[in-house]
Amino acid sequence: MKVASKVLTRRDLEALDRDDPLREFRDRFSLPEGLIYLDGNSLGAMPKATPARVREVVEDEWGRDLIRSWNINGWIDIQQRIGAKIGRLIGAGDGETIVADSTSVNLFKALAAAFELRPDRKVIVSEPGNFPTDLYVAEGLTRYLGRGHSLRLAEPSDIEGAITEDVAVVMLTHVSYRTGRMYDLQRITERAHAAGAIMLWDLAHSAGAVPVDLTGADVDFAVGCGYKYLNGGPGAPAFLYVARRHQPNIRPILSGWFGHASPFTFEQSYRPAEGIDRLTVGAPPIISLTALEVGVDLMLEASIDALRAKSVQQGVIFEELIAQELGEGAVSLVSPSEPAMRGSQLCYALANAWPVNRALIDRGVIGDFRAPNILRFGFTPLYVGYVELWDAVATLKKILAERSWDRPEYHARTRVT
Amino acid sequence: MKVASKVLTRRDLEALDRDDPLREFRDRFSLPEGLIYLDGNSLGAMPKATPARVREVVEDEWGRDLIRSWNINGWIDIQQRIGAKIGRLIGAGDGETIVADSTSVNLFKALAAAFELRPDRKVIVSEPGNFPTDLYVAEGLTRYLGRGHSLRLAEPSDIEGAITEDVAVVMLTHVSYRTGRMYDLQRITERAHAAGAIMLWDLAHSAGAVPVDLTGADVDFAVGCGYKYLNGGPGAPAFLYVARRHQPNIRPILSGWFGHASPFTFEQSYRPAEGIDRLTVGAPPIISLTALEVGVDLMLEASIDALRAKSVQQGVIFEELIAQELGEGAVSLVSPSEPAMRGSQLCYALANAWPVNRALIDRGVIGDFRAPNILRFGFTPLYVGYVELWDAVATLKKILAERSWDRPEYHARTRVT
Numbered sequence: 009m010k011v012a013s014k015v016l017t018r019r020d021l022e023a024l025d026r027d028d029p030l031r032e033f034r035d036r037f038s039l040p041e042g043l044i045y046l047d048g049n050s051l052g053a054m055p056k057a058t059p060a061r062v063r064e065v066v067e068d069e070w071g072r073d074l075i076r077s078w079n080i081n082g083w084i085d086i087q088q089r090i091g092a093k094i095g096r097l098i099g100a101g102d103g104e105t106i107v108a109d110s111t112s113v114n115l116f117k118a119l120a121a122a123f124e125l126r127p128d129r130k131v132i133v134s135e136p137g138n139f140p141t142d143l144y145v146a147e148g149l150t151r152y153l154g155r156g157h158s159l160r161l162a163e164p165s166d167i168e169g170a171i172t173e174d175v176a177v178v179m180l181t182h183v184s185y186r187t188g189r190m191y192d193l194q195r196i197t198e199r200a201h202a203a204g205a206i207m208l209w210d211l212a213h214s215a216g217a218v219p220v221d222l223t224g225a226d227v228d229f230a231v232g233c234g235y236k237y238l239n240g241g242p243g244a245p246a247f248l249y250v251a252r253r254h255q256p257n258i259r260p261i262l263s264g265w266f267g268h269a270s271p272f273t274f275e276q277s278y279r280p281a282e283g284i285d286r287l288t289v290g291a292p293p294i295i296s297l298t299a300l301e302v303g304v305d306l307m308l309e310a311s312i313d314a315l316r317a318k319s320v321q322q323g324v325i326f327e328e329l330i331a332q333e334l335g336e337g338a339v340s341l342v343s344p345s346e347p348a349m350r351g352s353q354l355c356y357a358l359a360n361a362w363p364v365n366r367a368l369i370d371r372g373v374i375g376d377f378r379a380p381n382i383l384r385f386g387f388t389p390l391y392v393g394y395v396e397l398w399d400a401v402a403t404l405k406k407i408l409a410e411r412s413w414d415r416p417e418y419h420a421r422t423r424v425t
Numbered sequence: 426m427k428v429a430s431k432v433l434t435r436r437d438l439e440a441l442d443r444d445d446p447l448r449e450f451r452d453r454f455s456l457p458e459g460l461i462y463l464d465g466n467s468l469g470a471m472p473k474a475t476p477a478r479v480r481e482v483v484e485d486e487w488g489r490d491l492i493r494s495w496n497i498n499g500w501i502d503i504q505q506r507i508g509a510k511i512g513r514l515i516g517a518g519d520g521e522t523i524v525a526d527s528t529s530v531n532l533f534k535a536l537a538a539a540f541e542l543r544p545d546r547k548v549i550v551s552e553p554g555n556f557p558t559d560l561y562v563a564e565g566l567t568r569y570l571g572r573g574h575s576l577r578l579a580e581p582s583d584i585e586g587a588i589t590e591d592v593a594v595v596m597l598t599h600v601s602y603r604t605g606r607m608y609d610l611q612r613i614t615e616r617a618h619a620a621g622a623i624m625l626w627d628l629a630h631s632a633g634a635v636p637v638d639l640t641g642a643d644v645d646f647a648v649g650c651g652y653k654y655l656n657g658g659p660g661a662p663a664f665l666y667v668a669r670r671h672q673p674n675i676r677p678i679l680s681g682w683f684g685h686a687s688p689f690t691f692e693q694s695y696r697p698a699e700g701i702d703r704l705t706v707g708a709p710p711i712i713s714l715t716a717l718e719v720g721v722d723l724m725l726e727a728s729i730d731a732l733r734a735k736s737v738q739q740g741v742i743f744e745e746l747i748a749q750e751l752g753e754g755a756v757s758l759v760s761p762s763e764p765a766m767r768g769s770q771l772c773y774a775l776a777n778a779w780p781v782n783r784a785l786i787d788r789g790v791i792g793d794f795r796a797p798n799i800l801r802f803g804f805t806p807l808y809v810g811y812v813e814l815w816d817a818v819a820t821l822k823k824i825l826a827e828r829s830w831d832r833p834e835y836h837a838r839t840r841v842t
Contacts, residue, residue: 018542038488040489040491040514043491045491047491047492050492051491051492052484053488054488058488058643059480059483059488060723062479062480062712063476063479065659066476066658067455067471067476069659070471070658070659071455071456071470071471071476072457072464074457074460074464074468074791075464075467075468075793076786076791077659077813078659083660084657109526109707110526110681110706110708110709111707111708112679112706112707113526113530113679113707116679120569124569133719136693137683140685140688140691140692140693141680141682141693141707143693143694143791144681144684144685144694144695145679145681147680147695148676148678148679148680149678150676150697151676152537152541152676152678153570161693174667180610186691193503233708235708241487241711241712242487242710242711243500243707243708243709243710243711243712243714244710245710246707259565259568259569260565261566261567261569262529262530262533262562262565263530263561263562263564263565264527264558264561264562265529265556265557265558266529267561268557273796274556274557274603274796275557276553276557276560276578277561277564278560278561278565287485289527289529289530290527290528290529290558290663291527291650291652291660292527292529292658292660293660293661293662293710293713294660294713295479295659295712295716296710296712296713297660299712343792351469352606369493374491374493376493378512378691379525379689379690379691386775
């Protein structure tokens with residue numbers, strides 16, 4: 009797919025930036041001068057409004073108002089409040105989304121609940137290329153239960169066939185962290201329901217990146233994280249969506265006081281709170297949540313459709329630039345070639361991906377390396393412009409042409425991410 | 426127990442403040458002018474160093490260094506780094522403490538691990554007055570497992586008798602949130618071990634408040650929170666201690682990618698990390714953790730023995746002032762009368778505790794109400810002086826004498842905490 013039949017120039021991309029309806033959002037983020045940040049799908053950039061709001065929660069709400077802030081500054085329902093906002097980004101209904109814990113912990117809650125909702129079934133279906141923590145959490149729970157519970161893995165092309173009548177829950181990541189491949193959420197959900205299974209979607213690479221309609225697709229559970237496209241800050245708490253119809257039937261495996269019907273009467277026995285509140289657990293990290301809320305509020309100002317349109321166009325152009333500038337065979341696209349089938353990132357396999365990525369970072373182009381040989385470039389339309397795509401590809405071209413990646417320090421594997 | 430045979434005066438307390446070896450720490454905290462804060466055991470005060478450090482992690486580490494901060498700013502091992510510092514406050518050995526998740530989630534991990542370490546046993550022993558979330562978490566896990574697992578509750582005086590040979594784990598809070606009563610940690614641990622049970626201590630009201638020697642007592646598991654005496658900020662992440670001898674034998678029920686032996690090689694199957702690292706789960710909330718580290722660092726500067734000595738003296742004096750100023754029968758002490766048997770708080774039962782507490786707050790004395798009829802006053806020796814105890818009691822005396830608590834707005838139960 010080509011945007012234009014002619015060769016693309018940097019000037020063409022400047023024109024696209026000028027006409028970009030989302031252009032104003034770029035100034036709402038703080039990014040170092042000259043840095044090309046194509047890793048917002050790993051850690052989103054910092055909204056300029058965040059430091060002042062964080063200062064306020066620390067100095068005024070904590071430092072001055074102290075314990076009273078649970079009441080007077082709304083700490084007590086911050087998990088529901090931010091959850092409701094994220095719910096609007098993913099097509100959830102009122103009272104179906106909270107912010108709590110990490111994505112991993114929320115996956116655990118959802119899987120455990122799914123087994124109780126389908127007491128005669130013991131199989132979790134997923135794919136081997138799912139994000140590892142999803143698989144690890146499923147493995148940890150099924151191993152612990154040890155009563156024939158198991159995790160069944162099938163390649164994406166075989167997923168539908170794997171959803172048989174013994175499956176309790178299908179757990180998939182909507183947009184693959186590794187390839188950017190996007191599932192047909194509605195179709196897979198329908199297939200799960202047809203087999204009587206619960207559908208659990210991991211929206212880590214979807215929320216704030218692609219339109220999601222959980223209500224329209226009748227999804228049962230969903231999780232996702234706050235620190236990628238939602239720009240909520242490092243390790244920002246995660247979200248959990250539970251369809252309203254299931255909420256009254258869930259007795260949380262993680263029964264904490266925040267999920268009690270009356271946390272501050274200190275009753276001896278657990279009584280689940282109404283609705284999704286029962287899936288909160290312990291006291292939430294207020295400062296990190298406050299930063300998350302700023303990111304979510306900013307995301308809510310943008311049109312998800314405009315955002316998706318720009319994301320798709322950025323992907324198409326990036327793909328075209330890679331082909332045009334690097335020529336055949338330098339790298340090979342791992343992501344689907346059809347834009348509608350991929351999220352807001354492109355992944356390429358290439359030899360020496362690790363040192364090439366190190367060399368890119370040293371030259372101010374931050375993407376991601378994903379084992380074993382993948383370079384991942386994320387497009388975050390709120391703050392990444394078109395010209396930056398040109399400059400990123402130009403930098404990659406130069407690194408490959410000059411073999412400047414081939415330095416001992418770039419080969420060293422001392423870094424953890 | 427009386428400090429002096431004479432009647433105490435405000436001047437006596439001024440003298441104690443002048444001679445207080447911890448006095449210098451008061452200036453390291455930011456507290457509103459004139460506020461008497463006796464609720465540091467619910468939410469600790471803000472260290473003055475916190476805002477600058479939080480600004481740094483937000484603006485520089487996130488905003489400027491972005492994803493690189495996992496490596497260059499030490500985010501990747503922040504859970505181990507802060508854990509090690511807290512470990513020094515509770516007598517843990519190297520590599521036995523991490524910071525992760527909430528206290529509730531850590532209780533869950535520990536209880537689940539205890540059942541695996543004692544596979545032939547299915548009973549959790551606790552007391553009905555334990556902090557509710559401890560009981561709720563135990564209830565949630567035992568109910569979910571549903572294979573004869575149960576929670577056995579015994580009053581503190583009967584605890585030792587309840588620890589029979591069928592007990593997998595004894596779970597107690599070292600210092601009671603409601604009465605301040607402190608268990609003999611070594612003795613109960615020995616009793617648990619004699620019966621072949623695992624010992625799990627909740628140190629929420631102990632860490633940073635009273636000396637704890639987990640190594641000396643050979644404790645198996647401990648948890649606690651960062652937002653009370655550690656002054657880590659609202660909802661600060663919690664800590665988890667696991668004795669080194671158990672670590673290799675634990676397959677975490679919550680198996681997340683941060684607890685994997687190699688999180689960033691994205692392997693398909695879970696391989697537990699070495700040691701306690703395996704009990705981390707998801708990406709941790711870095712901003713809240715950064716605030717916690719400031720509080721812990723400050724606490725490490727103080728001598729825990731000096732801190733305990735002042736705490737004990739503050740309790741004795743407060744008790745004496747209550748008796749001297751309020752007279753017989755106005756309130757009744759719920760905490761143990763022997764200072765060595767209580768933590769860093771005093772609790773009194775009285776009629777109309779709820780509106781009295783509201784009236785105190787309106788007059789700048791912040792303690793805590795605990796259902797059904799308890800006023801709780803916490804002593805945090807790093808920033809609470811002796812004169813404040815006088816002023817708090819004087820305020821309480823005036824409220825009771827003038828019945829100024831008896832206003833409709835003070836009776837209303839609109840507040841959640």
